[in-house]
Amino acid sequence: MEIMLTQELSKIYKKVPEGQCSGCARCCHESVGASFAEAQVIYKDLKNMPEKKREALVDALLEYYFDVYQLRKKCPFLNRENRCEIYYSRPLNCRIYGHWNKKDYNDNLNRLDIQNREIAQILSEEYGYKVKGNYLDFSIEYCNSFKGKILSKSERNELYDALIVLDSKMFVSRGIKLAYEDKGIVEHLVDKLLSKEKIFEIKMSKKLSSRMRKRLKNIAKLRIGVI
Ligand code: SF4
Ligand code: SF4
Numbered sequence: 001m002e003i004m005l006t007q008e009l010s011k012i013y014k015k016v017p018e019g020q021c022s023g024c025a026r027c028c029h030e031s032v033g034a035s036f037a038e039a040q041v042i043y044k045d046l047k048n049m050p051e052k053k054r055e056a057l058v059d060a061l062l063e064y065y066f067d068v069y070q071l072r073k074k075c076p077f078l079n080r081e082n083r084c085e086i087y088y089s090r091p092l093n094c095r096i097y098g099h100w101n102k103k104d105y106n107d108n109l110n111r112l113d114i115q116n117r118e119i120a121q122i123l124s125e126e127y128g129y130k131v132k133g134n135y136l137d138f139s140i141e142y143c144n145s146f147k148g149k150i151l152s153k154s155e156r157n158e159l160y161d162a163l164i165v166l167d168s169k170m171f172v173s174r175g176i177k178l179a180y181e182d183k184g185i186v187e188h189l190v191d192k193l194l195s196k197e198k199i200f201e202i203k204m205s206k207k208l209s210s211r212m213r214k215r216l217k218n219i220a221k222l223r224i225g226v227i
Pocket of ligand 1 (some may be wrong): 020021022023024025026027028096097143144145151
């Protein structure tokens with residue numbers, strides 16, 4: 001199934017035009033959204049990495065998830081040399097980042113800003129949880145130095161629609177009762193390795209002690225060996 005998924009995704013990714021950039025990795029300063037199918041392929045890549053590297057990435061993924069509303073962190077897949085550890089399976093969002101036109105990009109940032117502030121309000125009202133300002137006020141600015149074709153809105157939507165269709169086919173063939181959701185790679189992987197709902201509850205109840213963090217990371221490292 002994953003081989004088929006890799007092939008299907010690669011057909012979609014091939015439609016993204018080539019581009020040139022400095023590789024500064026400023027656009028990797030937060031984790032990005034991915035489709036369900038993309039997350040399955042990334043998970044497979046992670047699973048096949050040498051044990052030491054895989055475990056360090058599982059630690060980084062979970063730390064990102066635990067602290068996302070408190071500390072601003074880079075994408076957990078960005079390594080110390082500013083290189084992507086999952087470059088060949090990175091999701092569409094990473095691939096088309098430089099191909100947005102400035103207006104659409106900034107409109108999208110505004111939409112995300114409103115959405116994040118609404119989420120912060122809900123977390124405050126429902127759980128008494130305070131989302132830090134450094135989460136709410138951060139955004140990755142438009143990149144002016146990328147050189148490549150700008151995709152129109154309909155060209156971008158065509159690519160995203162192809163991801164939705166692929167996810168829908170997977171859900172039907174695997175009997176998965178889920179609707180398409182463009183959630184973060186980190187959330188997808190935490191969901192697969194642990195129960196995201198349970199960790200979310202622990203996070204909101206402020207019971208995430210360093211001992212608890214260590215236990216959850218150990219469970220995730222054991223699970224990735226078997227699922
Ligand atoms: S797309 Fe822009 S921000 Fe991202 S690595 Fe290239 S130059 Fe840097
Ligand atoms: S997955 Fe890779 S390319 Fe995408 S944001 Fe993370 S480090 Fe950057």
